[in-house]
Amino acid sequence: MNCRNCFPTSICYEIVIDGESNRNYIPDIIKQLKRNNMLIHEEKTSFLIKEEGIVELYDFFTDHLDTSSIRFRVDKEKWRPIHEVEELIQSQWIDKVIREQLVTCYYQPIVDVEGKVYGYEALSRFFDEVGNPIPPLEAYKAAKRRNRMYSLDRVCRMNAVQQSSLLNKKVFINFVPTSIYSPEHCLKSTVQLAQQLGIDPSNFVFEVVETEQVEDLEHLKRILLYYKEKGFNYALDDVGEGFSSIEVLRELAPNYMKLDMRYVQGVSEDKDKQETAKHFLKAAIQVGAIPLAEGIEEKEDFLWLRNMGYQLFQGYLFGKPSPHIHTDLHKVENNGK
Structure with missing residues (x-):
């Protein structure tokens, strides 16, 4: 049913x-x-x-x-x-977007310390019935107004898994934990789709977004435990806002932790951002998570973060979100070093 x-x-x-x-x-x-x-x-x-x-x-x-x-x-x-x-x-139009699955994926590369592609973040892009793009923020606002956040989140999640089936790289897929009622029920279809497509679940990294809005920590732990039991990896985004203690991070045991772009852009010259980046890196190492810096646009910031010990990087310096993965891959491997 x-x-x-x-x-x-x-x-x-x-x-x-x-x-x-x-x-x-x-x-x-x-x-x-x-x-x-x-x-x-x-x-x-x-x-x-x-x-x-x-x-x-x-x-x-x-x-x-x-x-x-x-x-x-x-x-x-x-x-x-x-x-x-x-x-x-x-905001009724968002129901049509959901029903007819008027969504596709754009991929932004994630690179390692050598500038080689490690994986991609799958970013949902929305369209109306005639193919005109809809700003993602407007789609999520409309879904929130009409209490459709779970429906939209599910469509985006399933679409990302489907479109990523031919990739042989890690794929980071966003999800909104506050939209999930019961992980055993709400995430079952995601697991089944990955199994049907014959995809190794460890290729997927489910990325918690809106961490600052997570109030029910036990509920989030249930979601992440479900993913872990099914063989998926997961990442925490915006960690400094949502989870302030090492004890909490150890309980959640993320595979990846992402440093937000507001602490990344200009970090090579900003002492306050440098302190935040160092504190974040220390926390990631303590809980056994791979540190990832997002929103990198300048080479100086990339080099500073790499020298500090960050392992993965994402941003316009390496490639903008695009539906054409092969174009970005060539671009990254030639410009990321």
């Missing part, structure tokens, strides 16, 4: 109307919703409707009612002022 989080269906809106003058309209509103087959359930001052009816109803609210006394919610989450429903309506 398909999970509604994997394959999103239309949102249902629960609406509550306060204020005596507003409530006078409720009987007529209910009748109209019933006529149009939009009503799912009704109470005395609230009702649940299909998404197809929300646009017309919202227009009616703004024309005839005091909207400051009307609230809504979806999926039993917190109540919100009715004017915020516009954000959800305007």
